[in-house]
Amino acid sequence: MRYNAPKGTTDILPDTARKWQYLESKAANMFKNYGYEPIITPIFEHTEVFTRSIGISTDIVQKEMYTFKDKAGRSLTLRPEGTAPVIRAYVNNNMQQLPQPVKLYYMGPMFRYERPQAGRYRQFWQIGVEAIGSDDPALDAESILLMINYFKSLGLKGLTLYINSMGCDKDRPKYMELLREYAEANRKRLCKDCQKRIDLNPLRLFDCKDESCQLVMKDAPKLLNYLEVDCRKHFNMVKRYLEMQKIEYIVKPELVRGLDYYTKTTFEVISPFLGAQNAIGGGGRYDKLVEEFGGSPTPGIGFAIGTERLAIAVEKEGAFDSIEDRMDVFIAVADQSAKPNAIDILYALREAGISADIDYMGRSLKAQLKYANRRGFKYTVFIGPEELEKKRVAVRNMETGEQIEINIDELIKVMRDIVMERF
Ligand SMILES: [Zn+2]
Ligand SMILES: [Zn+2]
Known part of the structure; x- marks a missing residue:
C-alpha cells in the first residue's frame, strides 16, 4: 500500500530542507545578536489558548483551527500561530519574575485548515520573536528593525515596510461605533461573512479578501485617525526611531493583521516577488495578551515570518547560491x-x-x-x-x-x- 502525505501538507526534501536550515541558522545568529533567546513550546495547546487570544471573530478561530478531543475528552488545538503559546508559557513559567523584557524566539510548524493553494499549506513553518515586559516604543522599532535587518542579511532587496497603529482600549470604543455605523450603512455591499462580522468585530472587515468588501473598507474611517495623545506619541516615537536608522516605511491605516490581540504598533513587510497580498513577515504589539492568560498587565511585541514565503523570496534573489552543501x-x-x-x-x-x-x-x-x-x-x-x-x-x-x-x-x-x- 502506498500513501500520500495528507492533503495540504508536503514533504520538505533535502534540497529545500537545507535552505530552510540556512534561513534558521542565520535567524538564530541575528536574534542572539539582538538579545533574543530560544523557546520551544508544544505543538498543541488547550483550544482556549487560541480562542481567547486570537479572537472568536477571526477567520483562524472560525474556520481554520485543527481542533480535536484527546482520549480524556479535552479539547486541544494544533497551534495556528506562535505568539499565544509563547505568552501562555511566559505566564505559566513565571517569567514575569525574570529581568524584563524577556526576549524570546521560536521556529517550527503551525497548522491552519485552509483551502490548499499554491505555496500555502495546512502545515506551514514560522520563525518568530516576542519581547515581553516593556512598552517602550524603541522596542517596537527594534522588533521592526530586527525583521528588516534579518531580511537584508539574506540578500533581500526591494522590500516594502508597512506600519500602522491600532491604538489601545481608550481609543477603540468611540472608533468602533463609527466603524460599525459605516459598515451598517454599507451592509448590502458586504459579503455574508462580513455582514456577520459587523456585530462581532467590525475591525475584521479590513481582513476580507472579497473585492467589494475591500472597496467599501477603503473609505471606512481609520483607527489611526482616532488615536488619543498617548498612542499618537507612541507611534510618532516608533517612526522616529525607524527614521534614525534610515528605514523607509509607509503608514497603512488598513493594516489590522487579522488577529484580535494587537494594540498600538502593527507592521508588515512585502517582497516584490510574492505579490501585494503576501507579506513575508509581520507583527505588532499586544499589550493586553498577558492579562488574557491570567498574568498581571504586561505589554509585549513580536513578529512572525513565513518560512516558505521567505525561502521563495531568497531563492528568487539568488541568495541561496552561496550555501556550501558539497561533501569533502x-x-x-x-x-x-x-x-x-x-x-x-x-x-x-x-x-x-x-x-x-x-x-x-x-x-x-x-x-x-x-x-x-x-x-x-x-x-x-x-x-x-x-x-x-x-x-x-x-x-x-x-x-x-x-x-x-x-x-x-x-x-x-x-x-x-x-x-x-x-x-
Ligand atoms: Zn491609546
Ligand atoms: Zn467580506
Missing part, C-alpha cells in the same frame, strides 16, 4: 579486500572534521566514481590493496581532474589542510 571526500575502494582499512580512514577523516562517505552498494570502481560525481564530492581518495601495500594513496580533485599522491600516514593532515584552505 569520497573514498573509492578498488577492491573489497581493502574495505576494512578504507572504513578506518573514513572514520579518521570524519573525526578530523572532514565530511566523508564511502560506497555501501558494492559498486564497481567505475560506478563509485560516477556516484561520487553525482553526489558532488570535492575529492576522491583511492584505496586498494596496492595503495595499502605501498602506503601511498591517490587524491583526485573532482572538479579539475588533477591527481596527487600522498603518504597514507599523512592523508588526514593533508586532507584537512586542503579542505580548510580551499573552502
Whole structure:
C-alpha cells in the first residue's frame, strides 16, 4: 500500500530542507545578536489558548483551527500561530519574575485548515520573536528593525515596510461605533461573512479578501485617525526611531493583521516577488495578551515570518547560491579486500572534521566514481590493496581532474589542510 502525505501538507526534501536550515541558522545568529533567546513550546495547546487570544471573530478561530478531543475528552488545538503559546508559557513559567523584557524566539510548524493553494499549506513553518515586559516604543522599532535587518542579511532587496497603529482600549470604543455605523450603512455591499462580522468585530472587515468588501473598507474611517495623545506619541516615537536608522516605511491605516490581540504598533513587510497580498513577515504589539492568560498587565511585541514565503523570496534573489552543501571526500575502494582499512580512514577523516562517505552498494570502481560525481564530492581518495601495500594513496580533485599522491600516514593532515584552505 502506498500513501500520500495528507492533503495540504508536503514533504520538505533535502534540497529545500537545507535552505530552510540556512534561513534558521542565520535567524538564530541575528536574534542572539539582538538579545533574543530560544523557546520551544508544544505543538498543541488547550483550544482556549487560541480562542481567547486570537479572537472568536477571526477567520483562524472560525474556520481554520485543527481542533480535536484527546482520549480524556479535552479539547486541544494544533497551534495556528506562535505568539499565544509563547505568552501562555511566559505566564505559566513565571517569567514575569525574570529581568524584563524577556526576549524570546521560536521556529517550527503551525497548522491552519485552509483551502490548499499554491505555496500555502495546512502545515506551514514560522520563525518568530516576542519581547515581553516593556512598552517602550524603541522596542517596537527594534522588533521592526530586527525583521528588516534579518531580511537584508539574506540578500533581500526591494522590500516594502508597512506600519500602522491600532491604538489601545481608550481609543477603540468611540472608533468602533463609527466603524460599525459605516459598515451598517454599507451592509448590502458586504459579503455574508462580513455582514456577520459587523456585530462581532467590525475591525475584521479590513481582513476580507472579497473585492467589494475591500472597496467599501477603503473609505471606512481609520483607527489611526482616532488615536488619543498617548498612542499618537507612541507611534510618532516608533517612526522616529525607524527614521534614525534610515528605514523607509509607509503608514497603512488598513493594516489590522487579522488577529484580535494587537494594540498600538502593527507592521508588515512585502517582497516584490510574492505579490501585494503576501507579506513575508509581520507583527505588532499586544499589550493586553498577558492579562488574557491570567498574568498581571504586561505589554509585549513580536513578529512572525513565513518560512516558505521567505525561502521563495531568497531563492528568487539568488541568495541561496552561496550555501556550501558539497561533501569533502569520497573514498573509492578498488577492491573489497581493502574495505576494512578504507572504513578506518573514513572514520579518521570524519573525526578530523572532514565530511566523508564511502560506497555501501558494492559498486564497481567505475560506478563509485560516477556516484561520487553525482553526489558532488570535492575529492576522491583511492584505496586498494596496492595503495595499502605501498602506503601511498591517490587524491583526485573532482572538479579539475588533477591527481596527487600522498603518504597514507599523512592523508588526514593533508586532507584537512586542503579542505580548510580551499573552502
Ligand atoms: Zn491609546
Ligand atoms: Zn467580506
